[in-house]
Amino acid sequence: xxxxxxxxxxxxxxxxxxxxxxLIVGAxxxxxxxxxxxxxxxxxxxxAATGSSLSRHALGTWSDIVAAGSGRLQQFRCDMLRExxxxxxxxxxxxxxxxxxxHVVLNAxxxxxxxxxxxxxxxxxxxHLHTNTIGPVxxxxxxxxxxxxxxxxxxxxxxxxxxxxxxxxxxxxxAYSASKAALxxxxxxxxxxxxxxxxxxxxxxxxxxxxxxxxxxxxxxxEVEGQMMPEESVASCIKIIENRNQDDSGTFWTWENKRYPW
Numbered sequence: 001x002x003x004x005x006x007x008x009x010x011x012x013x014x015x016x017x018x019x020x021x022x023l024i025v026g027a028x029x030x031x032x033x034x035x036x037x038x039x040x041x042x043x044x045x046x047x048a049a050t051g052s053s054l055s056r057h058a059l060g061t062w063s064d065i066v067a068a069g070s071g072r073l074q075q076f077r078c079d080m081l082r083e084x085x086x087x088x089x090x091x092x093x094x095x096x097x098x099x100x101x102x103h104v105v106l107n108a109x110x111x112x113x114x115x116x117x118x119x120x121x122x123x124x125x126x127x128h129l130h131t132n133t134i135g136p137v138x139x140x141x142x143x144x145x146x147x148x149x150x151x152x153x154x155x156x157x158x159x160x161x162x163x164x165x166x167x168x169x170x171x172x173x174x175a176y177s178a179s180k181a182a183l184x185x186x187x188x189x190x191x192x193x194x195x196x197x198x199x200x201x202x203x204x205x206x207x208x209x210x211x212x213x214x215x216x217x218x219x220x221x222x223e224v225e226g227q228m229m230p231e232e233s234v235a236s237c238i239k240i241i242e243n244r245n246q247d248d249s250g251t252f253w254t255w256e257n258k259r260y261p262w
Contacts, residue, residue, distance in 0.1 A: 023047040023093075023101050025078055025139060026108030031156060031208055031237075034230035035105055036073075038238060045072040047098065049089055051079035051108060080108045080135025090142050102151040103241060104143060106136040109156065114172030125175045132179035137186045140203075144194070150201045154241050155187050157205040157252065164261035184252065184262055191250030204244060205252040207260055208233045 026032040027048035078089040161180025191203035
């Protein structure tokens with residue numbers, strides 16, 4: 001079902017003439033929700049893909065987002081745990097006349113805490129891999145195989161997925177870290193494969209920092225330093241994405257505009 005005030009292939013308000021088109025996958029809450037807000041506020045066109053209901057806070061402010069859209073917001077269904085909805089989103093984008101997307105941001109993710117390697121269940125490990133790795137990679141793949149031209153695909157990753165800079169203090173993050181490490185390696189292969197094919201689509205990994213979202217609302221046994229609000233993180237992330245070029249395809253960045261080790 002469409003979110004309140006939205007419907008597939010329906011625009012809200014006046015016809016848009018925007019400089020950039022963004023597809024935000026995982027737009028219903030947290031970082032994805034903030035991407036949607038900020039991009040609409042600055043005048044861009046946003047294709048918002050959601051796989052779940054809005055959070056209570058998001059539901060309360062969705063009407064404001066629709067109003068801010070002024071005809072530049074469209075909503076689509078896409079659940080990382082359901083391949084049919086990924087294919088359906090791509091079909092719906094084409095049916096709505098989308099021929100070019102400047103930026104795709106794959107933000108959907110899950111963190112079920114704790115997920116220790118010595119204790120986690122088969123189902124919990126599979127959940128992290130399907131949501132954080134398999135779903136986003138397949139989503140990018142299907143978009144690349146569509147007739148829609150793409151400029152950049154940014155995967156929201158995490159410093160937890162770095163194998164070169166292992167964070168030993170992150171007790172209970174085994175499944176999450178493994179899923180992000182697998183995502184990182186998959187997107188690196190994707191970037192290399194596209195280069196060999198002569199495809200100019202730029203593939204990026206981006207660590208948004210320690211952000212205060214529903215996903216991060218955990219009772220951890222260690223202190224998380226440098227937490228910030230989604231507004232600060234996303235404002236930085238947008239700048240970093242837009243400052244990248246084709247030479248950066250297959251690289252890993254942080255919200256501080258620094259390269260991060262794989």
